[in-house]
Amino acid sequence: MAQVPTSEKPSRREQILAAAAELFARHGFHGVGIDDLGSAVGVSGPALYRHFRSKDAMLGEMLTSISEVLLAGGEARAAGARTPRDTLGELVAFHVDFALDNPSLITVQERNLGNLTDPDRRRVRGLQRRYVEVWVRAIQDAAPAADEPRARAAAHAVFGLINSTPHSRHLDRDAMAALLRQMALSALLDVGSTGAADLNAAV
Amino acid sequence: MAQVPTSEKPSRREQILAAAAELFARHGFHGVGIDDLGSAVGVSGPALYRHFRSKDAMLGEMLTSISEVLLAGGEARAAGARTPRDTLGELVAFHVDFALDNPSLITVQERNLGNLTDPDRRRVRGLQRRYVEVWVRAIQDAAPAADEPRARAAAHAVFGLINSTPHSRHLDRDAMAALLRQMALSALLDVGSTGAADLNAAV
């Protein structure tokens, strides 16, 4: 296979990270050994140390880059939206697409934050906090009756809803995306109401 | 059928399981050693083998009993409800209460199914499948426009929403329960509609 020397440097690291994401998602960080990771990309064992300083560094790089992508995408979508409800719709659609296209990454980020080193965890938590902030502002703008703790709790709940995707594959991708968007938006728009009754409006 | 034939063992096993649930939830199954588990209940290390045959058996018993409690509770609530929408409300309330009262167990069940031994995993999966069935029937009864795969996907999504509780503790218990019930029901009742716009039913 011919390699282009200058522009296309990256492939091996990302190939390793993709394989690692799948294995970490399936067995947990501590349930996967260096040899497992190596043989998943066709090399064996310690060869990985030509590309990463440690197993911890693989997880760190993986979760940091996910968090950066989510934050950047969320901010971009929020900035491009016109109305508060449009903002919410954009954020939901963005997160749904990401979760459907990267189920392993979503799973690893949900389950293995606690296996990061302290500096890595601090950085990832900071990025996640800023991503949640984007959502909290959007929720409060679209549903002014929700105070901030309530909006924050709602954001986490919707993440749980959307991130459940990797564990249920009963629909094809587009139908699943439509269902998740619909459920997420319904749940979010009801956060503003106080009690049992509905406050439904048209789209 | 897995009951010990002798007299009931009251406290120690359950004390160990409770401590193990918290540790497994925080660090993952492979991230907790038996010395950690022992010292969490005041004894140290191998003393646990007076109560459990192995570390795997602790996880197995933990997840089996959760699944049994959820299934029994779900069936009882569904049997006692009058209308389809009432059934859904009962199921949602039941699951919300369970998740809020047992955050560690919920987390372990979500994350560590893959660490079970094969027979344990088969049993737990079977119980979970029956619990999901209860939900699928309730969803289809309450929202007849939803076909079965759609109802199944919706059930998993709502589990994700409710089970996100352990990761966000911004509200007191009752406010959190009310919010989760409201969001879950809104999401579920919209599953019946077909596309982007309407088909909303009255309360």
Place this chain on the structure above:
DNA sequence: CCGGCATGTTAGCGAGCGCTAACGTCCCAT
């Protein structure tokens, strides 16, 4: 009083872990 059971202890085993050392090979730039 005592024998047995329940429950705990410490010492240590074999296996597996993450990782390093030492070494080989291919590929290009000079």
Place this chain on the structure above:
DNA sequence: ATGGGACGTTAGCGCTCGCTAACATGCCGG
């Protein structure tokens, strides 16, 4: 042609893991 860097190999280290062995102690019914 050749020397060096990128990339791979195998052997093996130090450590921790789950678990067993061997032994101690307190309670309890005959």
